Amino acid sequence: MPFDEMLTADSLPRAPYNGYFNWHSEQKTSDLIKKSRDAENIFRKTGITFAVYGKEDSSERLIPFDIVPRIISGSEWRKLAQGIEQRVMALNAFLDDIYHKQEIIKAGRVPRALIEKNDAFLPEMIGMRPPGGVYTHIIGTDIVRTGEGQFYVLEDNARTPSGVSYMLENRETMMQMFPELFHLNKVRPVENYPKLLRQSLAAVAPPGCNGKPRIAVLTPGIFNSAFYEHAYLADQMGVELVEGSDLRVMDGKVVMRTTQGYQAIDVLYRRVDDDFLDPLSFRPDSTLGVPGIMDVYRAGNITIANAPGTGIADDKAIYSYMPEIVEFYTGQKPILENVPTYRCSEPDTLKYVLENLPELVVKEVHGSGGYGMLVGPAASKRECKEFAEKLKARPGNYIAQPTLSLSTVPILVKKGLAPRHVDLRPFVLVSNKIQIIPGGLTRVALKEGSLVVNSSQGGGTKDTWVLED
Amino acid sequence: MLGRTANGLFWMFRYIERAENTARLIDAGLRMSLTRMHGHEEEWESVLRSSGVFSAYCEHYPEVTSADAINYLLRDRSNPSSILCAIEAARNNGRMVRTALTREAWEATNECYLDIKSQLARKPSNADLPAIIDNIKQRTGLIRGAFHGTMLRNEPYNFSRIGTFIERADNTSRILDVKYYVLLPAAFQVGSSLDNVQWESILRSVSAHRAYGWVYDDDYKPANIADFLILNGRMPRSLAYCYDKINVNLSYLEREYGKRNVCHDTAKATLGMLREREIQAIMDTGLHEFLQGFISQNSRVAAEISEAYRFYQD
Numbered sequence: 041m042p043f044d045e046m047l048t049a050d051s052l053p054r055a056p057y058n059g060y061f062n063w064h065s066e067q068k069t070s071d072l073i074k075k076s077r078d079a080e081n082i083f084r085k086t087g088i089t090f091a092v093y094g095k096e097d098s099s100e101r102l103i104p105f106d107i108v109p110r111i112i113s114g115s116e117w118r119k120l121a122q123g124i125e126q127r128v129m130a131l132n133a134f135l136d137d138i139y140h141k142q143e144i145i146k147a148g149r150v151p152r153a154l155i156e157k158n159d160a161f162l163p164e165m166i167g168m169r170p171p172g173g174v175y176t177h178i179i180g181t182d183i184v185r186t187g188e189g190q191f192y193v194l195e196d197n198a199r200t201p202s203g204v205s206y207m208l209e210n211r212e213t214m215m216q217m218f219p220e221l222f223h224l225n226k227v228r229p230v231e232n233y234p235k236l237l238r239q240s241l242a243a244v245a246p247p248g249c250n251g252k253p254r255i256a257v258l259t260p261g262i263f264n265s266a267f268y269e270h271a272y273l274a275d276q277m278g279v280e281l282v283e284g285s286d287l288r289v290m291d292g293k294v295v296m297r298t299t300q301g302y303q304a305i306d307v308l309y310r311r312v313d314d315d316f317l318d319p320l321s322f323r324p325d326s327t328l329g330v331p332g333i334m335d336v337y338r339a340g341n342i343t344i345a346n347a348p349g350t351g352i353a354d355d356k357a358i359y360s361y362m363p364e365i366v367e368f369y370t371g372q373k374p375i376l377e378n379v380p381t382y383r384c385s386e387p388d389t390l391k392y393v394l395e396n397l398p399e400l401v402v403k404e405v406h407g408s409g410g411y412g413m414l415v416g417p418a419a420s421k422r423e424c425k426e427f428a429e430k431l432k433a434r435p436g437n438y439i440a441q442p443t444l445s446l447s448t449v450p451i452l453v454k455k456g457l458a459p460r461h462v463d464l465r466p467f468v469l470v471s472n473k474i475q476i477i478p479g480g481l482t483r484v485a486l487k488e489g490s491l492v493v494n495s496s497q498g499g500g501t502k503d504t505w506v507l508e509d
Numbered sequence: 510m511l512g513r514t515a516n517g518l519f520w521m522f523r524y525i526e527r528a529e530n531t532a533r534l535i536d537a538g539l540r541m542s543l544t545r546m547h548g549h550e551e552e553w554e555s556v557l558r559s560s561g562v563f564s565a566y567c568e569h570y571p572e573v574t575s576a577d578a579i580n581y582l583l584r585d586r587s588n589p590s591s592i593l594c595a596i597e598a599a600r601n602n603g604r605m606v607r608t609a610l611t612r613e614a615w616e617a618t619n620e621c622y623l624d625i626k627s628q629l630a631r632k633p634s635n636a637d638l639p640a641i642i643d644n645i646k647q648r649t650g651l652i653r654g655a656f657h658g659t660m661l662r663n664e665p666y667n668f669s670r671i672g673t674f675i676e677r678a679d680n681t682s683r684i685l686d687v688k689y690y691v692l693l694p695a696a697f698q699v700g701s702s703l704d705n706v707q708w709e710s711i712l713r714s715v716s717a718h719r720a721y722g723w724v725y726d727d728d729y730k731p732a733n734i735a736d737f738l739i740l741n742g743r744m745p746r747s748l749a750y751c752y753d754k755i756n757v758n759l760s761y762l763e764r765e766y767g768k769r770n771v772c773h774d775t776a777k778a779t780l781g782m783l784r785e786r787e788i789q790a791i792m793d794t795g796l797h798e799f800l801q802g803f804i805s806q807n808s809r810v811a812a813e814i815s816e817a818y819r820f821y822q823d
Contacts, residue, residue, distance in 0.1 A: 274608050286511050
């Protein structure tokens with residue numbers, strides 16, 4: 041029986057859900073279903089859609105939104121926040137180290153080959169220190185829960201985490217539809233995120249920047265799956281939303297083409313992958329980036345957030361070393377646990393993984409979005425067998441983890457409430473300080489029993505409340 | 510403001526205007542088919558010509574039939590100016606420049622797209638056509654309303670307005686040019702019911718058959734119709750009106766940026782010409798030649814604007 045965050049085994053509400061539970065028991069399910077539909081209409085009207093790659097017809101879809109909030113108590117949150125802060129500090133220290141002295145490799149705590157043979161490791165960044173010394177400015181730490189006070193970090197998402205617009209829109213929608221709930225519960229606000237993001241980006245502007253730093257968000261364009269979020273954040277921050285074709289390098293600065301000529305940009309919040317950032321340094325066929333931006337970056341004339349080469353820190357192969365990494369740089373035991381991870385590149389481990397495939401979750405080291413993974417307990421014999429062949433062919437491409445009994449939070453269904461598995465992605469901003477937004481994106485597997493929460497695989501989202509207590 | 514954003518707004522509003530004008534053209538065409546004495550389809554040919562897609566249409570269809578013409582103008586994916594494609598292009602541009610639009614203006618555009626797209630997912634029956642055409646006019650009207658009610662009167666507003674009026678001037682001049690021959694003195698036969706129908710069709714294409722009566726208080730006369738659509742500064746779809754608005758918006762940009770460009774001079778000269786000319790002089794020297802000259806002048810203004818404000822990479 042998985043841990044349910046709302047109800048105990050005796051179907052009594054746990055403390056953080058008391059207020060909500062009482063309110064809910066006075067509501068008619070049919071009214072709530074109607075509200076659910078209203079919420080969907082709000083989202084559709086707003087155009088908060090995401091693109092599903094490879095699907096011609098339904099190229100834009102809504103992520104289903106569930107109107108039952110996911111609630112976290114203040115004390116649970118404090119522990120989580122401490123653990124995340126510790127981890128984020130370690131990630132930045134790790135990045136600085138591997139692009140400079142590489143002490144962690146010299147100390148034998150992380151294998152050299154794992155870093156230097158990794159595609160996410162950018163030799164262009166060796167010896168380069170970004171403005172303010174920050175590598176990963178915006179992080180979305182994926183967290184799962186298995187019991188009372190039992191949290192695990194599933195992924196660090198240190199390169200370009202997405203989903204924060206859903207956190208904000210979900211809250212906005214809940215406040216519009218159920219204002220009374222926000223009188224009954226003291227929910228910590230998340231809506232100042234764009235302002236904090238703006239301040240955080242401004243704080244790491246290049247040292248040579250005079251006056252108010254000019255910030256821009258770089259998007260691959262309207263056909264990118266997260267375009268809505270890019271536009272939303274630029275709009276909320278009051279900064280320009282630029283595409284590669286708007287930018288060029290001129291007199292040692294990155295400038296954007298405006299109706300009145302070219303204007304320099306000091307901080308670029310880029311939502312374009314490393315590979316596409318600069319055709320002169322990386323993929324030469326990229327039209328999404330800015331030719332020569334890496335030279336401007338190396339000369340210290342622009343801040344790129346997150347820094348190029350940050351992906352080495354959230355690589356799934358590095359993930360299994362996170363406990364060592366946290367300890368190495370902070371001198372403390374990790375506050376948050378890692379999910380035990382089997383590195384299939386090691387022969388003994390591979391053997392174990394192959395023998396226990398039906399109990400494990402196997403992921404591609406560089407994959408994301410729930411693509412190319414095997415969920416052992418849900419897979420057929422044939423699927424396991426086919427996957428085993430892929431594993432044997434390229435063991436270094438995979439890691440495996442035990443299937444955790446993820447916690448559940450109820451969602452609204454026709455008959456009332458029904459438990460579904462969830463994860464949590466809180467968002468963290470790093471500049472001269474670390475700020476963790478009290479809340480985050482709760483993703484929920486809408487299918488009964490399913491453990492896959494990804495929006496591309498039938499997952500939905502919930503508003504996430506952190507209570508003031 | 511980014512040059513690409515100015516371009517996106519300019520085209521977003523060109524496409525909205527185009528969709529709306531195509532809806533009017535279909536409306537006028539439908540009306541004509543009701544009043545035609547002979548069962549011929551030449552009215553649809555002139556509708557296709559007015560919309561500037563006649564030759565493209567002929568590549569797809571062997572002959573002009575009302576059913577094919579309506580489908581081509583309304584929802585054919587191979588026609589980039591079809592209402593469905595134009596609204597989708599407007600919405601994609603709107604998505605691209607989302608940060609320059611108010612929430613209301615964006616949502617009206619998005620809802621227009623979602624609604625029209627689902628309405629045009631299948632070929633509509635003849636009985637449904639009038640309601641669909643009405644809905645398109647209403648939806649685009651809602652976008653305009655939300656835009657006017659909520660947008661700051663700054664650069665995004667000016668570029669949007671300029672796009673609207675460049676497109677409208679182009680559309681009105683094309684409608685006239687396709688039908689110019691029915692306005693020629695040679696074709697003018699007093700009391701011919703056929704001509705009356707043709708003239709009414711021109712006016713219907715710009716939703717002005719009632720307004721004409723208020724202004725000219727007379728039977729249809731070719732020179733008056735041409736005057737109304739070309740020179741009358743109070744008629745919101747006339748060339749003079751469009752150029753007045755283009756000039757007003759360009760001068761806001763001039764003040765805002767403290768810079769005057771070639772486009773300002775060309776637009777001003779165009780307006781000056783429209784204010785000074787007499788309709789009889791235009792008719793005497795050749796309506797077709799005049800309209801052809803205007804259409805290319807209008808494109809030149811558009812090109813000069815896009816260069817002055819860096820719509821594209823150089």
